[in-house]
Amino acid sequence: MTDASVTVPAANPAALGLVAFGLTTVLLSLINAGVLPAGGEPVVLPLALTFGGLMQIIAGLAEFRVANTFGATAFCSYGAFWWWFALLLLFAGNGVIDISKAGPTVGVALLLWGVLTLYLWIGTFRLSRVLFAIFLTLWVTFLLLGLGSMTGNTSLTHLGGWLGLICGSLAMYGSFGIVTNATFGRTVVPLGERPILG
Template sequence: MASMDPTTNLEKETTTGTATGSVNGSHNNNNHAASQRWDYGHNPLAHVHSGPDGRLPAFGGEFQPGLWKSNEHRKFANPAPLGLSAFALTTFVLSLINCGARGISEPNVVLSVAFGYGGLVQLLAGMWEMAVGNTFGATALSSFGGFWIAYAILLTPGFNALGAYTEAADEASVLGFFLTGWFIFTFILLICTLRSTVMFFLLFLTLDLAFLMLACSEFAASNGAAGSSKTLQQAGGGFGLLAAFLAWYNAFAGIADPSNSFFLIPVFHFPWSEKGRESRGKTVRETV
């Protein structure tokens, strides 16, 4: 028995050492995993919290109407200003034509910017919004990028998308259907901005009204009311110009910070938003 004790002790020490090494190795692996929390190469959504802790209030520059995570530890840049700028410029050009600026009435010049900037670039920005975990931004920017591509296809003679409609009234009706669908979609997005900021909400409000005016303009043209159709088209152009400038406003809010700008622009939080309740300093019971 005495001769077996060293072996037994050695086995115990080996077993204990192995177990301790396994525990330490597991602990080290856990620490390594914790240190890789922000490793976006494995999981681009790893930074998303399940609760409000660590989130910042909406302001439009992140194209997120709810609480959002700061980009301090985010490997990807904020794609929202790019998408907003692409939307703004394309909308600006088309809206000027809808308003009849300088007597221009043909929208064909929009084709290049609709395909290249408002379409392709905005679609790419929407895809990057998916990568950073922003469902609202991904849905809105990708959809409006698709809108500009679809609109450019309608205007491109080579596609002949409207060639099947030989009557001008029928062509105006189907364009009205097209714009009405986008009015409904934008209204859904508008509802989601009611708890964000005034500038973010106004962007979607003016855009929704632009779609409504332009859809009604096409229906009026289909009914033979040329005068009303022109007036509604100009109204749609006016709301479109407002939407374009509001998109640029929100884009600037997302780009500007103390490192590159001498001033930051206000976004005006709604009093019932997270930031609005916080600024009033109400208790938890009062904010429920």
């Protein structure tokens, strides 16, 4: 009797998760850096809900299927971050919630996202160098944005925006590398596969 089942290798969900994160991050970071006007935030909201949020959660669920604990935790978490961000602005902008007396709470929330990112960054010491760089720049971005929000220091927010641009661009590069290398069946775009700590 022969086994009729065929194992089909799964596509790497990190390609989708990274580009969903990266593209959304670049657009918001352009606003945080002061390159685009703050009035452009409403353009980010649908992107944050659909691409940054939904697509990352789908990628995270796919990472569960391939037993990647790091990828599942990261993509589901940052997908939820984008939903939180979009819903916060939508609810506050439409009078559903009042954050005028929230004080430093939004800044503290950003710092907590930075704590999550810091612990995920430690995990990247055994992953590719591009992931190491993405998570390094991301936790520092959250730190700067959180402190900027808490203190009202726009220079910190702008600096966080510029670092967020680097982070988002690195994520898009990582997605580009995964897609291109998978399509060509060999390494065409280097991702620094040698881990920081072997």
